[in-house]
Amino acid sequence: MSAETKVLDSWVLAEFATPDALVDATRQMREKGYQGMDTYSPYPLHGGSEALGLPPSRVPFIALGGALTGIVTALAFQTYMNTIDYPLNIGGRPTFSLPAWVPITFELAVLLTAFGIFFGLLGLSRLPQPYHPVFESEEFRSASTHGYWLSVPTAETTVKPDDIKNQLTSLGATHVTVVTGEKE
């Protein structure tokens, strides 16, 4: 695909003065039927996920998968190495001694759970994402220091960007802007 034929997406960005105003506006915009919205704040936003109507996180299941993988791998490895491949008599204990397997099993379960959470969250958040058109907006930089922002994609709605801007302003947005560009 050549650069000329790439579809350009655009987003309406709105800044709010307080986290409560942002959560409130997000909820009202969602009730109006807008989809694919996202909130941006310098710290975790209380009630933000609920306002966006996000489904329950899938991270716990990835974590569980990591834990189970760790447990099964550790038990299988230790049993294969100590009981089957290279059995040694250590102090007369049986070559299959489960208590001795526990520390490694626990550690590997913890390690893979942590990996699952870390990389699972990165993957689900589509990170790392080196470029996004919202970075073009100079004002949007306040999202990492003191601003509370909402983005509304225009691609998934028939409402004109100007009308979206007006709706956001009437919901109390202190600053509204439109960015256009290509996601990747």
Place this chain on the structure above:
Amino acid sequence: MKVMERFTGGRGPMLAAAAVGAVGLGVTAVGFAVDTRRALFGYLFAFAYWAGIAVASLLLLGAWHASRARWPVVLRRMLETMAATLPLFALLFLPILVGASHLYPWLGEPPPLSEKDLKKLEHKRAWLNQPFWVVRSVLYFAVWSGVGEFLLRWSRRQDDTGELKLTQWQWWLGAGALPLVGLAMSFASLDWLMSLEPLFVSTVYGLYWFSGAFVGALAMLTLATTLARGPNLYGELVNDSHRASLGKFLFAFSVFWAYMAFSQFFLIWIANLPHEVPWYVLRAKGAWEPVALFIVNARFLLPFFVLLSRPFKEHRRTLAVTAGWLLLAHVVDTWWLVVPVVSPEGPRVHWADVSAFLGVGGAAVAFTLWRLRGHATVPVGDPYLRESLRYGG
């Protein structure tokens, strides 16, 4: 906003608990006369269960003060009252003090041991002798009762005066006394429980008893919070987030208990030394094995999976049932620590076990309710109470 008056209810439950306590202790007294040694072991088990929960309550309270915890302020009066039962336990310690020679082989008649083992026992005489043991026990109760009394009284005084300096005092005493209270609990576990088998050595023992009792204290607080619903009771002010946090505590310390239990077992199993292994051979091989397996599953595996889920932790009934289950599992665990010494042939419940458990427990619950009555059930003068009521986390 609801107005909290002084709590005047709870008369019925208090009298019922007192009646259960009186009957239980009376029946146990008969046990002392009929089957002295066995009844004393039953009593020691009951005492270790309830007193352990009281001391662990004091440690939790101290930890909250040390961390300037704001969210649990609404739960704190109940915990303070639970911790302030320790003077009662000093009184309830008397049967153990009087009957010590029937319980501890290092007292009274020389036990039927080999000459070598008797020599080892003799070597421990500097620590394990009656006068020093009595002095230490008195010291433990002095520390626990003193700290518990001050924390409760200052908190109550703040109800009326609202003095901010009292918050400061509680922070200082609660945090400052933690090492002393914790060490006293650890040493008490060696003196009262581990020395039942005086040749056994385990450095994890104190932590094992503490971790179990800490889960017990948290479960007791959770259950009390669920039940404390009615006029002027703090349970009315508790929200989903408070419950979820109590559930997280229960989860964390169930895991901590498992870590301690496994650490002790693993080190002894892998070292395989003759003075350590008999303790586990008695408790985890043969007739007592099912009890040991039950404890691991009931205290760790089951609550682990139940308490993972946030909706379960928030749900009042589910959390209450889990807390009740953990209290029951702690009963079996404490019983498994004490009773195998007197009943090596297998897990047989003696009627004195039951009567002592109900007797000491009834007395403790009645005493707690008695101290709770006539005062507000939340620290109404605490500057962080508002923040605690708004807690969402």
